[in-house]
Amino acid sequence: MSAYRYGRPALRGSVDVQLQTAFSDGNWNTVIRLAAKRAAATKDPYYEAVKICAESQLDGTAEKCAVLAAVDELVKNKKTPDIDIIELYEWACRDLFNYDVEYADTLGPLRARWAKANPSSPLALQCLQACLEKWDLVSAQQIATTLDKTHANTADRRYMFWNITLTFLLSVSPQCTDASRKVYSLLAVRQLERAADLTESSAKLEPTDRGLLTEEEICLYYRVLRSHGTKEEFISRLQSPKLGAISQLKEGRKLLFCEGLDALESWGEWDLIYKLCREALVLGLEGATSPFFVCDLQTWRKFATAASKTADPDGSLAEVQNILKRYIEIKDKASEMYKKNLSLALLETTFRLPATAVNPTRENERLSARVIQIGLFLDQYFERLSAFDDIKGYVAELSFEEVKALMESVVPRILDEDANKTRKIVLEALSCKLRYLLSTCPQTLTPQPSVVEGQPQDKPFQCRLCSSPASLPCECCLRKLILDAATAYERITGEKELLAAIPRLDKDPRLDLALVMGAALLKLSGLRPRTSDVTRSLWQDVDPGLFLQAVLLLDAQLKETPGDTELRLLLVKLYLLLGCASYAYQLWIPLDVKRTIQDALSPLFFDRISALAPGLFQGNRGLMEPLRSFYNQSLREKSPVRIWDAFWAGSYTSILDMTEFDGNLRRSCTLMMTLVEERRAIRCYGGKIDCEIEEHPLTENIDDDTTLVDKTDHGPFPNLESFHGPAMHEFLSRGPGLSVGFLHPRSVTPSSRFLTRRRTSVRTSPSCRNSTSISCCTSLPRTTNPPPKQTRSPCATATTRSRRSRV
Amino acid sequence: MANFRRFRPDDLHKLSKCNLDPFTETYELGFYLQYYAKWPSLFQVAEDQHGNIIGYIMGKLESSPDVYRFSEHYLPWHAHITAVTVAPEARRLGIGRLLTEQLEVAADANNAWFVDLFVRVSNHKAIAFYKSMGYSVFRVVKDYYGDHSSDPTLSSEDAYDMRKPMKRDVNREHVREDGEKYEVDPSDVW
Numbered sequence: 001m002s003a004y005r006y007g008r009p010a011l012r013g014s015v016d017v018q019l020q021t022a023f024s025d026g027n028w029n030t031v032i033r034l035a036a037k038r039a040a041a042t043k044d045p046y047y048e049a050v051k052i053c054a055e056s057q058l059d060g061t062a063e064k065c066a067v068l069a070a071v072d073e074l075v076k077n078k079k080t081p082d083i084d085i086i087e088l089y090e091w092a093c094r095d096l097f098n099y100d101v102e103y104a105d106t107l108g109p110l111r112a113r114w115a116k117a118n119p120s121s122p123l124a125l126q127c128l129q130a131c132l133e134k135w136d137l138v139s140a141q142q143i144a145t146t147l148d149k150t151h152a153n154t155a156d157r158r159y160m161f162w163n164i165t166l167t168f169l170l171s172v173s174p175q176c177t178d179a180s181r182k183v184y185s186l187l188a189v190r191q192l193e194r195a196a197d198l199t200e201s202s203a204k205l206e207p208t209d210r211g212l213l214t215e216e217e218i219c220l221y222y223r224v225l226r227s228h229g230t231k232e233e234f235i236s237r238l239q240s241p242k243l244g245a246i247s248q249l250k251e252g253r254k255l256l257f258c259e260g261l262d263a264l265e266s267w268g269e270w271d272l273i274y275k276l277c278r279e280a281l282v283l284g285l286e287g288a289t290s291p292f293f294v295c296d297l298q299t300w301r302k303f304a305t306a307a308s309k310t311a312d313p314d315g316s317l318a319e320v321q322n323i324l325k326r327y328i329e330i331k332d333k334a335s336e337m338y339k340k341n342l343s344l345a346l347l348e349t350t351f352r353l354p355a356t357a358v359n360p361t362r363e364n365e366r367l368s369a370r371v372i373q374i375g376l377f378l379d380q381y382f383e384r385l386s387a388f389d390d391i392k393g394y395v396a397e398l399s400f401e402e403v404k405a406l407m408e409s410v411v412p413r414i415l416d417e418d419a420n421k422t423r424k425i426v427l428e429a430l431s432c433k434l435r436y437l438l439s440t441c442p443q444t445l446t447p448q449p450s451v452v453e454g455q456p457q458d459k460p461f462q463c464r465l466c467s468s469p470a471s472l473p474c475e476c477c478l479r480k481l482i483l484d485a486a487t488a489y490e491r492i493t494g495e496k497e498l499l500a501a502i503p504r505l506d507k508d509p510r511l512d513l514a515l516v517m518g519a520a521l522l523k524l525s526g527l528r529p530r531t532s533d534v535t536r537s538l539w540q541d542v543d544p545g546l547f548l549q550a551v552l553l554l555d556a557q558l559k560e561t562p563g564d565t566e567l568r569l570l571l572v573k574l575y576l577l578l579g580c581a582s583y584a585y586q587l588w589i590p591l592d593v594k595r596t597i598q599d600a601l602s603p604l605f606f607d608r609i610s611a612l613a614p615g616l617f618q619g620n621r622g623l624m625e626p627l628r629s630f631y632n633q634s635l636r637e638k639s640p641v642r643i644w645d646a647f648w649a650g651s652y653t654s655i656l657d658m659t660e661f662d663g664n665l666r667r668s669c670t671l672m673m674t675l676v677e678e679r680r681a682i683r684c685y686g687g688k689i690d691c692e693i694e695e696h697p698l699t700e701n702i703d704d705d706t707t708l709v710d711k712t713d714h715g716p717f718p719n720l721e722s723f724h725g726p727a728m729h730e731f732l733s734r735g736p737g738l739s740v741g742f743l744h745p746r747s748v749t750p751s752s753r754f755l756t757r758r759r760t761s762v763r764t765s766p767s768c769r770n771s772t773s774i775s776c777c778t779s780l781p782r783t784t785n786p787p788p789k790q791t792r793s794p795c796a797t798a799t800t801r802s803r804r805s806r807v
Numbered sequence: 808m809a810n811f812r813r814f815r816p817d818d819l820h821k822l823s824k825c826n827l828d829p830f831t832e833t834y835e836l837g838f839y840l841q842y843y844a845k846w847p848s849l850f851q852v853a854e855d856q857h858g859n860i861i862g863y864i865m866g867k868l869e870s871s872p873d874v875y876r877f878s879e880h881y882l883p884w885h886a887h888i889t890a891v892t893v894a895p896e897a898r899r900l901g902i903g904r905l906l907t908e909q910l911e912v913a914a915d916a917n918n919a920w921f922v923d924l925f926v927r928v929s930n931h932k933a934i935a936f937y938k939s940m941g942y943s944v945f946r947v948v949k950d951y952y953g954d955h956s957s958d959p960t961l962s963s964e965d966a967y968d969m970r971k972p973m974k975r976d977v978n979r980e981h982v983r984e985d986g987e988k989y990e991v992d993p994s995d996v997w
């Protein structure tokens with residue numbers, strides 16, 4: 001590790017005590033005087049460097065700049081610099097790298113030059129680390145190539161893979177010129193292909209061989225192939241005897257299987273997915289892996305979906321069921337979790353079967369195999385907290401006849417008449433949730449003519465459950481549901497035996513019932529997702545009486561069950577909608593959203609908070625402090641946090657993922673929200689803003705064309721809605737998605753001018769692999785120049801460049 | 808309802824089901840990423856059908872630094888469970904056990920002597936959980952935690968250092984029957 005990270009570098013051992021002491025005491029004027037003397041006497045450029053380094057610590061701009069000029073000089077003269085001088089200069093420039101001095105134009109190339117001249121020195125490795133920590137990929141790649149050549153065929157395989165990983169990282173980085181991009185891409189793929197061929201063709205690979213050995217090396221190969229190779233190559237290798245997904249599974253390595261399936265799915269290669277899942281699941285049955293190694297829900301889902309898309313879906317799905325049956329035969333050996341996965345897999349396959357296969361004669365359309373399977377699942381799991389979430393997607397797929405059968409014949413019969421009261425009430429709560437779910441499913445309604453007997457109809461549907469004229473949802477059903485849920489709730493509170501049983505249950509049924517009542521009241525109040533006109537008053541569309549009833553009911557429930565985070569979050573959002581931000585904040589605090597989870601969860605409270613309650617910031621300047629400090633700490637360096645650890649450990653896929661994660665975090669919507677909200681609130685009260693957004697170090701990577709990344713986590717919200725309509729959290733939002741909110745024309749203020757002048761559109765960020773998050777594409781009209789930036793470095797030299805130019 | 812797979816950094820945006828539970832600590836980004844960087848195969852998650860993380864385990868493989876070699880507290884090559892947590896909605900399904908067993912398999916594959924962990928002495932559920940899998944108390948670390956989980960008037964809490972021997976420890980040299988009687992200071996563990 002370079003000394004500059006921790007403090008002053010140690011001077012060479014040969015330096016006399018007087019100078020050493022002055023240097024370590026920070027006695028800079030003395031250092032300058034003594035170093036000048038030694039330089040004159042010895043003609044050793046090292047002393048000149050010590051002098052320049054000491055000068056850089058003085059206050060005068062000219063002295064500070066001397067080190068930049070010296071570095072510039074070293075870069076230009078093409079000679080190999082002294083490593084001790086590099087260390088000194090790097091320390092002297094340490095504060096300038098965050099401003100206008102580019103490491104990649106200065107110290108990086110010097111380190112690369114030194115490492116190339118001294119490849120066997122252990123200090124060459126330090127040079128690699130230093131360049132990586134400053135995220136100078138060009139120099140780091142050059143050093144890694146040199147080190148690889150020097151250490152080729154040694155047992156330390158990392159040199160080879162550092163080289164390949166860095167070549168790949170460079171090929172996908174904006175630091176790479178367009179002209180070189182292709183070369184680096186090819187270089188990375190070809191080196192890995194050669195390694196893969198060697199592995200396939202060798203009977204046994206020694207650590208000194210340049211093949212692929214470890215799981216990390218193999219997965220790196222597939223990652224690079226997916227990015228730069230052809231689909232055909234990827235697919236053919238994925239099935240190969242040594243490096244294929246199945247052979248890796250046999251060695252207890254699952255990562256490639258998971259990543260391979262993802263790649264195949266993205267290409268729509270369903271036949272191959274079917275084949276791979278089949279082989280993998282059979283391995284478990286035959287004892288080639290531990291039995292339930294790949295028995296994840298994901299595998300079963302992909303297997304069933306792929307089977308339904310083959311040329312012979314009936315035959316393929318029969319095979320899925322056959323394998324599933326074999327697993328069910330051994331399920332006694334499995335943990336509860338896998339047993340449940342198998343039950344869900346059974347549901348999944350039943351739902352993927354073609355209608356003719358499920359019910360060939362179309363007899364008994366109501367009590368179909370699908371309904372029976374849901375019933376069987378509920379028989380086992382209705383008391384589990386997750387039961388509703390497990391089945392709700394399937395229930396929403398049922399036809400109306402099936403729905404009726406489920407609700408009238410199956411659910412009520414899960415328990416006998418004489419079953420225990422507590423179990424009955426749990427089932428009743430589940431039944432209420434299902435009824436609510438069905439109110440969001442269009443199959444419960446039939447369209448009505450808009451004019452009947454000459455009379456225009458105000459409701460477009462008729463509800464098939466209660467026969468009333470309806471819109472979606474059917475108000476009549478919702479009202480009845482509220483009454484039934486309230487009755488059940490009262491029954492619980494009125495019976496000591498039931499109240500006493502609650503702590504032993506997976507979930508308090510009162511909570512479920514309160515959520516159903518609350519959600520139904522909100523729907524009846526007219527609350528709908530607000531995606532466009534945020535200036536329109538909520539009360540123009542929403543009945544305040546019903547809305548407040550919902551809030552009071554849920555609030556009363558929170559007093560009973562204060563530990564329930566779903567309910568708490570729901571209430572936070574409702575109070576924000578009501579405009580009661582300080583009360584919402586009181587409810588928010590106990591959630592203890594801190595450190596790493598802030599990026600995903602803070603927008604749930606803070607999005608647009610300054611417009612609603614700038615007063616919250618008054619006397620509470622630290623409101624955004626935890627967020628700010630999270631970003632300051634996580635984005636302090638230009639490199640991804642802990643990246644050298646991943647290099648050192650040979651965790652190549654971690655390196656790629658950490659790089660991508662870091663890139664997204666630097667473009668985070670929550671980061672922008674943090675800066676914008678705080679500034680808007682300050683401006684509201686006429687306060688002074690210390691640093692405008694565009695000048696803020698945290699916006700360095702946010703450019704006019706940056707696609708901001710929204711990673712808000714809506715997972716902790718209760719969601720009783722079906723997939724036919726928006727999720728619950730969308731009903732609770734105070735306007736359109738997070739990123740668009742920043743850019744609303746109303747919010748034009750000097751502090752956010754560069755944000756607010758942009759055209760906005762919403763699109764999915766293409767940079768987020770496997771991500772479906774909505775991001776906001778912000779782009780400045782080409783004719784508008786960004787505001788001029790102040791130069792914050794003490795001086796500008798040939799080695800500086802605008803920070804925007806690196807984005 | 809669940810998939811078991813390796814952690815990936817994007818999962819940090821999906822931790823709410825686990826981390827909003829007061830028994831689960833949320834760390835700085837660097838802490839999670841350090842584990843992902845150094846021991847990616849010992850950082851495993853369970854995810855639900857919507858991509859929410861409903862359980863995870865974070866572990867490492869190491870021995871005490873060499874300077875401790877002659878100390879009585881020196882720890883030979885072993886695996887350590889830094890964190891294991893399961894979302895309340897997914898508890899008692901065996902997820903915690905499966906995650907821990909995966910780490911034990913890795914510990915055996917890497918020839919570790921034992922797997923160890925620290926747990927608050929008041930965390931009875933977790934202690935029962937570990938005991939059910941063959942872990943036992945090796946020693947008590949006095950005032951290991953700087954706060955108390957259930958009593959706000961107390962400014963510290965003891966930890967149990969619990970262990971389970973791995974295959975390498977054929978003679979059960981690294982576990983003891985009466986570990987509750989051995990008390991050490993936080994400075995003795997690292």
Ligand SMILES: CC(C)(COP(=O)(O)OP(=O)(O)OC[C@H]1O[C@@H](n2cnc3c(N)ncnc32)[C@H](O)[C@@H]1OP(=O)(O)O)[C@@H](O)C(=O)NCCC(=O)NCCS
Pocket residue numbers: 830831891892893894897898899900901902903904905924925926927930931932933935936937939
């Ligand atoms: C401790 C914890 C990880 C257990 O996870 P889990 O997935 O629910 O545990 P499992 O289902 O795998 O349980 C395995 C065995 O442990 C024991 N066990 C688990 N939870 C228990 C509890 N609450 N009470 C008593 N024994 C328990 C049981 O013997 C259980 O087997 P069984 O269900 O067949 O009886 C989970 O409760 C948790 O996340 N707690 C909060 C975080 C925490 O305390 N972590 C540990 C910090 S060191």
